[in-house]
C-alpha cells in the first residue's frame with residue numbers, strides 16, 4: 001500500500017526528511033507486512049488484539065513524549081516539538097479507560113519487545129536527544145499516514161461509535177494531515193545537524209521501525225496463544241465470565257507459554 005519512491009540514501013545534499021524516508025523504505029514495507037498489520041488492513045483485528053496493541057502503544061508514547069518534553073528546548077528538538085497537535089498519551093488513556101474501565105492502569109501488559117523499545121527511547125533521551133527526531137518521525141508521521149486508514153478500519157471492525165476507543169487515531173489539532181506532514185518535514189530539514197548526525201538520524205529511524213516490528217511480532221505471538229486458549233476455554237466452559245478477567249488470564253497464559261517478559265505497571 002505504501003508508495004515510497006526510491007531515493008538516493010546517502011547523497012550528502014539531500015534533505016534530512018528525504019534521507020530518512022529513503023533509509024526506512026524497506027523497513028516500512030516490512031512493518032506493513034507484519035501479521036498484526038496485515039490483520040489490521042484486512043479488517044480482521046479483534047478486540048483482544050486491539051486492546052493489547054493499545055497497551056504497548058501507551059508505554060511507547062509515554063516514554064517518547066516524556067523524553068520529548070524533557071528535551072523540548074534542545075535545538076534539534078524544538079523545531080519538531082508539537083505537543084498540542086501530536087501528543088498521543090491522553091488519547092491512549094481515554095481508549096484504555098474505554099476498554100478496561102477506570103482501573104485500566106492495573107490491567108496493562110506488554111511483551112518484552114515493548115520494554116526494549118521504551119528503554120531505547122529513555123537511553124537516547126538522556127544521552128543523544130537529537131536521535132529522538134528519528135523516533136518522533138517514525139511514530140507521528142506514521143500515525144498521520146497509514147494510521148488514519150487503520151483508525152477507520154478499526155472503528156468499523158470493532159463496531160465502535162464516534163471516537164470511543166479510537167481516540168488514538170484522531171488528531172483534533174491537525175486540520176490537514178498532508179499539510180501538517182509537509183510542515184513537519186520542512187521543520188526536520190531546518191534542524192542544524194552535523195554530517196555525522198545526518199547519517200545517525202536515518203539509522204536510528206531504521207532502528208525505530210525494527211523496534212516497532214519486534215513489538216508487532218511479539219504481540220502476534222502472544223495473541224495467537226491467547227486466542228487459542230480463549231477458544232479452548234469457550235469450548236470447555238471453565239473460564240471466568242468477566243471479559244476483562246478472560247483477557248488478563250488469557251494474556252498471562254500466553255506470556256508464560258511463549259516465555260516472553262511481561263511488564264505490567
Ligand code: HEM
Nearest residue numbers: 001002003004021031032037041137138141142145146212
Ligand atoms: C498497515 C500498515 C501501514 C500502512 C497501510 C501504511 C501506509 C502508509 C502510507 C500510505 C504512507 C504515505 C506514503 C507517502 O506519503 O508517500 C505512509 C507513510 C509513513 N508511514 Fe506507514 N503504513 C503502515 C504502517 C506503518 C508503521 C508500522 C510505521 C512505523 C512504525 C509507519 C510509518 C510511516 C512513516 C514514518 C511514514 C511517513 C513517510 C514519509 O513521508 O517520510 N507506517 N504509510
